[in-house]
Amino acid sequence: MGRKLLTEHVNVEGIETFEVYRKHGGYRAVEKALKTMTPDEVVDEVKKSGLRGRGGAGFPTGLKWSFLAKPEGVPRYLVCNADESEPGTFKDRYLMSKLPHLLIEGMIAGSYALGARTSYIYIRGELLYVLRILEKAIAEAYAAGFLGENILGSGYSLDLHVHPGAGAYICGEETALLESLEGKRGNPRNKPPFPAVQGLYARPTVVNNVESIASVVPILNEGGDEYAKLGVGKSTGTKLFSACGHLNKPGIYELELGVPVEEFIYSDEYCGGIWKGRELKAVVAGGSSVPILPKELILKTAAGENRLMTYESLSDGGFVTGTMLGSGGFIAMDETTCIVKNTWNFSRFYHHESCGQCSPCREGTGWMEKVLHRLEHGHGSMHDIDLVVSVAKQIEGNTICPLGEAAAWPVAAAVRHFRDEFEWHVKHPHEATQPGAVYRGAGVLA
Amino acid sequence: MAKITFDGIEVEVPDGTTILNAARKIGGGVVPPAMCYYTPLKGSGGKCRACLVRVAAGSAKDPRPMPKLVASCITPVQDGMVVENTTSQQVLDVRKGIVEMLLINHPLDCPVCDQAGECDLQNFAFEHGVSTTRYEEERRTFEKIDIGPYVQLHMTRCILCYRCVYTADQLTDGRVHGVLGRGDASEIGTYIDKVIDNDFSGNVIDVCPVGALTDKTFRFKQRVWFTKPMNAHRECSHEKCNGHVTLWYKGKDVMRVTARKDEYGEVKEWICNECRFDKKETADWILEGPAHIDRSSVISQGHYELPVVNPQIIADLPESTIRDLQQNPPLKLGGLNG
Numbered sequence: 133m134g135r136k137l138l139t140e141h142v143n144v145e146g147i148e149t150f151e152v153y154r155k156h157g158g159y160r161a162v163e164k165a166l167k168t169m170t171p172d173e174v175v176d177e178v179k180k181s182g183l184r185g186r187g188g189a190g191f192p193t194g195l196k197w198s199f200l201a202k203p204e205g206v207p208r209y210l211v212c213n214a215d216e217s218e219p220g221t222f223k224d225r226y227l228m229s230k231l232p233h234l235l236i237e238g239m240i241a242g243s244y245a246l247g248a249r250t251s252y253i254y255i256r257g258e259l260l261y262v263l264r265i266l267e268k269a270i271a272e273a274y275a276a277g278f279l280g281e282n283i284l285g286s287g288y289s290l291d292l293h294v295h296p297g298a299g300a301y302i303c304g305e306e307t308a309l310l311e312s313l314e315g316k317r318g319n320p321r322n323k324p325p326f327p328a329v330q331g332l333y334a335r336p337t338v339v340n341n342v343e344s345i346a347s348v349v350p351i352l353n354e355g356g357d358e359y360a361k362l363g364v365g366k367s368t369g370t371k372l373f374s375a376c377g378h379l380n381k382p383g384i385y386e387l388e389l390g391v392p393v394e395e396f397i398y399s400d401e402y403c404g405g406i407w408k409g410r411e412l413k414a415v416v417a418g419g420s421s422v423p424i425l426p427k428e429l430i431l432k433t434a435a436g437e438n439r440l441m442t443y444e445s446l447s448d449g450g451f452v453t454g455t456m457l458g459s460g461g462f463i464a465m466d467e468t469t470c471i472v473k474n475t476w477n478f479s480r481f482y483h484h485e486s487c488g489q490c491s492p493c494r495e496g497t498g499w500m501e502k503v504l505h506r507l508e509h510g511h512g513s514m515h516d517i518d519l520v521v522s523v524a525k526q527i528e529g530n531t532i533c534p535l536g537e538a539a540a541w542p543v544a545a546a547v548r549h550f551r552d553e554f555e556w557h558v559k560h561p562h563e564a565t566q567p568g569a570v571y572r573g574a575g576v577l578a
Numbered sequence: 579m580a581k582i583t584f585d586g587i588e589v590e591v592p593d594g595t596t597i598l599n600a601a602r603k604i605g606g607g608v609v610p611p612a613m614c615y616y617t618p619l620k621g622s623g624g625k626c627r628a629c630l631v632r633v634a635a636g637s638a639k640d641p642r643p644m645p646k647l648v649a650s651c652i653t654p655v656q657d658g659m660v661v662e663n664t665t666s667q668q669v670l671d672v673r674k675g676i677v678e679m680l681l682i683n684h685p686l687d688c689p690v691c692d693q694a695g696e697c698d699l700q701n702f703a704f705e706h707g708v709s710t711t712r713y714e715e716e717r718r719t720f721e722k723i724d725i726g727p728y729v730q731l732h733m734t735r736c737i738l739c740y741r742c743v744y745t746a747d748q749l750t751d752g753r754v755h756g757v758l759g760r761g762d763a764s765e766i767g768t769y770i771d772k773v774i775d776n777d778f779s780g781n782v783i784d785v786c787p788v789g790a791l792t793d794k795t796f797r798f799k800q801r802v803w804f805t806k807p808m809n810a811h812r813e814c815s816h817e818k819c820n821g822h823v824t825l826w827y828k829g830k831d832v833m834r835v836t837a838r839k840d841e842y843g844e845v846k847e848w849i850c851n852e853c854r855f856d857k858k859e860t861a862d863w864i865l866e867g868p869a870h871i872d873r874s875s876v877i878s879q880g881h882y883e884l885p886v887v888n889p890q891i892i893a894d895l896p897e898s899t900i901r902d903l904q905q906n907p908p909l910k911l912g913g914l915n916g
Contacts, residue, residue, distance in 0.1 A: 300760065302760075317756075317757065322623070322624035322649065322652045324653075324654070483761065483762070484761065485760075485761070486760070486761040486762070487760055487761065488738060488757075488759070488760055488761040488762060488763070488764035489625050489738070489740075490624070490625050490626070490627055491625070491626050491627050491628075491676055491679045491680050491737070491738075492627055492675070492676065492679050494679075494738065494761060494762050494764070495679040495680070495682045495683065495762060496679055497761065497762075498761070498762045499679075499682065499713065499715065502715040503715075519712055522712075526672070526675035526676075526678070526679065529646045529647065530627050530630060530646075530647060530672055530675070530676070531627070532624055532625070532649075
């Protein structure tokens with residue numbers, strides 16, 4: 133078992149309270165930053181750590197911070213994106229509910245680094261119980277003098293607010309999140325201007341994922357160089373993975389980046405293999421929006437090398453034979469999974485969650501869902517298989533925000549890797565629609 | 579100032595100009611279509627994706643191509659930028675796809691639609707679309723709602739360009755209509771019992787690119803290509819309205835009144851509801867003369883004009899570009915002759 137930087141004390145009784153968190157070394161990072169470092173030094177430390185965005189895009193966090201415009205006399209904001217809604221991803225809610233003070237500490241350190249005097253945690257509306265936990269923790273932090281005026285006598289003041297959304301997946305896209313936070317309809321904005329220049333209330337803003345912000349705490353405690361020693365290559369540090377699906381031990385795992393995928397799935401230390409002794413069929417490695425891969429390509433790259441849990445290794449082979457690390461939502465599917473049904477299910481989600489602002493996504497997501505519904509229910513044709521790929525291609529890259537790609541990639545990848553299963557649904561509609569029927573490459577599993 | 583090359587034609591524009599407006603400075607067949615962008619409306623654009631273009635070189639400083647197609651209506655130019663519109667097969671293919679998407683739920687009821695003949699989607703589909711559809715699913719329909727005495731809403735025709743929402747937001751006080759719902763269930767609507775009854779509500783009709791918002795006082799009265807547009811003005815008592823309009827005649831009768839539009843179908847000056855709906859007698863107006871119709875529309879039947887480069891910029895073009903234009907005029911690029 134590798135080092136745990138974020139979840140080391142997660143099982144300590146009462147760790148969600150200020151007192152216990154503080155007893156276990158909590159708020160040391162804030163003390164260090166405010167008393168011994170300048171804001172720029174904090175940014176440099178994060179840069180040195182090589183931390184990459186944990187929300188899905190994997191953009192270097194320190195670099196993102198350094199892009200922030202700093203005009204004189206203009207407020208700046210740090211916004212935490214806690215609108216975790218991607219199917220298969222449930223790491224942030226875990227972190228916030230178990231370790232609320234870790235996030236708050238990260239928010240204080242990050243806000244100090246960016247010169248923000250007011251910061252926000254935008255949380256998914258459905259996570260009301262987590263909202264309550266955060267509100268209580270924020271109140272404790274205020275009472276202890278870690279939030280509010282003149283924190284620790286350093287002259288730095290910060291107000292932190294937690295704001296619930298209304299349960300729209302699109303509000304996890306940073307600019308839609310900002311629109312929603314401003315009280316408007318949660319539609320993504322056109323870029324440029326980027327949030328770093330014109331974000332919340334048209335002021336310079338950084339939007340970071342929960343885990344990215346929480347990771348600032350161990351980076352400041354350990355030092356950026358030490359953090360960068362963990363992991364492999366440009367994938368430094370540790371990352372939370374939410375494993376679900378047909379696994380013996382689904383759950384949240386904090387891994388040092390670089391663990392082989394095979395070890396993660398089959399080792400007793402982690403997921404403990406596929407449930408009921410079945411065979412692994414496919415994996416979606418980074419939340420439902422990343423391309424699905426069959427067993428042979430998730431365990432090894434096309435070149436035959438072991439696939440590792442890193443940004444680079446998982447994307448080895450591009451979208452032809454690779455995928456993405458994404459948000460770390462690791463969904464394993466056993467041999468009884470119907471890929472067509474699964475693809476339709478994903479597609480249904482993106483159709484439902486499209487904001488409807490731009491034409492390709494608004495119309496295309498619904499079109500894909502309807503065609504996939506037909507294929508799954510035995511009314512499809514061979515032409516439909518090509519059609520759904522063509523529609524995905526028409527959406528991909530032509531939309532305002534990445535939801536278009538998120539809707540298109542799973543569909544395109546499913547057909548690319550499991551085309552024979554789609555064709556079987558067309559050729560054998562009666563068998564395919566029987567309850568429990570699954571394509572096994574040679575027939576039906578009753 | 580920034581110098582850009584658009585479809586092989588060099589043009590210099592002020593910093594901050596969008597690619598679309600730089601193309602409009604050139605004019606003619608190289609101008610990308612726009613279904614949602616509307617110059618007078620702040621914040622409009624970027625939604626329909628009809629104006630996507632390929633940036634083959636980002637700028638002189640960073641000549642790398644942009645990884646994706648960009649919406650020309652919202653992307654500012656950079657000095658040294660090279661943009662491909664009608665010269666890029668990728669752009670033309672994507673545009674076909676956009677037309678297909680827009681026509682999924684837009685009913686082809688042109689024979690009974692008042693917008694026929696001046697519909698941006700008709701022009702867009704004609705110039706960039708394909709003649710068949712691959713869509714076999716059920717189409718979206720909506721419950722009909724009444725949004726007031728002057729404006730008729732046909733939600734099935736709406737392509738959600740948001741122009742009418744921006745118009746109401748920026749031109750009038752107390753907007754009462756907006757986009758409700760999400761995704762392909764989004765619809766233009768008013769809150770339950772509100773009606774659009776402010777003094778400038780009629781302008782939403784002018785900005786609508788399709789037949790989703792039409793003039794109740796003109797419904798089914800006449801096809802636009804049988805009417806004769808005349809520019810006219812009057813002393814309007816409304817402080818925001820200058821009374822400059824286009825009257826659409828059938829014989830001696832004024833069939834409808836609209837704001838004056840430029841060559842891209844964009845309103846030059848907003849007009850009030852009194853001018854639009856209440857003044858339908860010639861005696862109310864001082865006639866100026868026939869309105870110039872220069873769009874590739876059926877309205878201009880009998881006096882078509884070929885799209886050409888704006889004469890104003892020809893003097894500033896490099897000799898090599900002028901030579902190229904003489905050999906390959908832009909009217910050969912897409913559009914009517916594509």
